[in-house]
Amino acid sequence: MSGLSTLELPAGWAMAPLGAVADTALGKMLDKAKSTAQHTVPYLRNVNVQWGRIDLDDVLSMDIPPEQQNFFALQAGDLLVCEGGEFGRCAVWQGTSGYMAFQKALHRIRPTSALTVRYLRYFLEYLATTGGLTKFSTGSTIKHLPQQRLREVPIALPPIAEQHRIVEALEDHLSRLDAAMHLLDRVDRATSTLDLAHKLAISSPPDYAEAGWDVVAFGDLIMDSRGGWSRSRQHLVPSTQGTPYLKMNNITMSGKLDLSNVVHVTTTDEDLGKYQLKHGDILFNNKNSAELVGKTAMVDSQVTGWVFNENISRIRLIDSVLPEFAILQMSSPRFRKEIRGMRSASTNVSAIYTRDLKRASFFLPPVDVQKKLVAEYEDVTYALDRTRPTVRYARDRGASLRLALFHRAFSGRLVPQDPADEAAGVLLERAEAEREAQGGNGKRVARLPRKTAGAAVAPSPPPPARKAIAPATAVQQELPL
Structure with missing residues (x-):
């Protein structure tokens, strides 16, 4: 059962398709055949976007004509959403000092004043976790989330002030939950390391000749x-x-x-x-x-x-x-x-x-040494075998707690409602007015500008030096732990 089918919205909330409260765009298609290598800029791929973070350790470059670079430029506060693979996986782009584009395997979402980007990021994770995005996907083997279908995804929309309160409460709870999950990762790695260390000692001891092996x-x-x-x-x-x-x-x-x-x-x-x-x-x-x-x-x-x-x-x-x-x-x-x-x-x-x-x-080694080493290893594995189920249970429990937090948050039960908050219906009317003021026709799909004969072309911004990304900031993390 998807998260959408179980949500009961409180007073002051509304349900609206994403396309009514956000601009969306697909990234630049990589076409090596048309590349001139004269306007090379860095860009993000599907693999760079993980849940809640953007990994900048492996950023590639592509050729984007100068007249298209503004369209494909990322701005701080953009939400990047994976179009294929683990579709719906998303993270907020925090911005850098240089230019950054995005590939066609990613959607770029820019919310209107009716929707905060951090609220949307967690809501999409909730839908992806509960299967709420599956009905909007296409493909039999490799699933994809086309742009038009993404724009049809219903968004549970609270008042703006309540969106901020929900995100603040979520991040307070999730920061502690994520810290606990990181600790479980360390325990998992430690058990594997201990197992391998014992096998390594048995398979090639450094002083084997002196020990009579x-x-x-x-x-x-x-x-x-x-x-x-x-x-x-x-x-x-x-x-x-x-x-x-x-x-x-x-x-x-x-x-x-x-x-x-x-x-x-x-x-x-x-x-x-x-x-x-x-x-x-x-x-x-x-x-x-x-x-x-x-x-x-x-x-x-x-x-x-x-x-x-x-x-x-x-x-x-x-x-x-x-x-x-x-x-x-x-x-x-x-x-x-x-x-x-x-x-x-x-x-x-x-x-x-x-x-x-x-x-x-x-x-x-001699047989008596073999017996001793086997007994020591069995003692170690006995302890590890008791630890691993506990770690698995804790992981499952953590995933259940995360889902429970999301369900409470997006059904209006995580933080109190304030009658003084501007209702979501008013936000939707304002978003519609913004669209009309921009000359919109009911769609918020960003489109590439048409080429104009003889039009002046702005010079290509130079790509940032790779060394500008320090190891400590190689991952854009949303939650400081």
């Missing part, structure tokens, strides 16, 4: 290896009639098994003799995309007795290496970086064959 070829540790079993869709049977059949999607990048989607196949005793898995077997994903090939996992009691498909190799190790220790090292950044160089690729499939995998270097 050996560096051996992985092939020296393999007692037996076998490729998987090719079964097509026609061999699949209900779970009550077959043997579970592990596929490459059941192996995760972290060295674990994901059993949420398992298929079953019919098997004979001969099939089981060849492909049945035992506790401690290593599963190596030898065919996949270039990013995913080389995933590994260990067979535990859950999957003992199962079979595996042809994109997986089953590896059984000699007694001097624990399979639990081998998995930690094989899923480490150091080991994966080494085997990436062994990939052989076709159009869309990469492969790492067992003969190549055997050449990979493996840091092998």
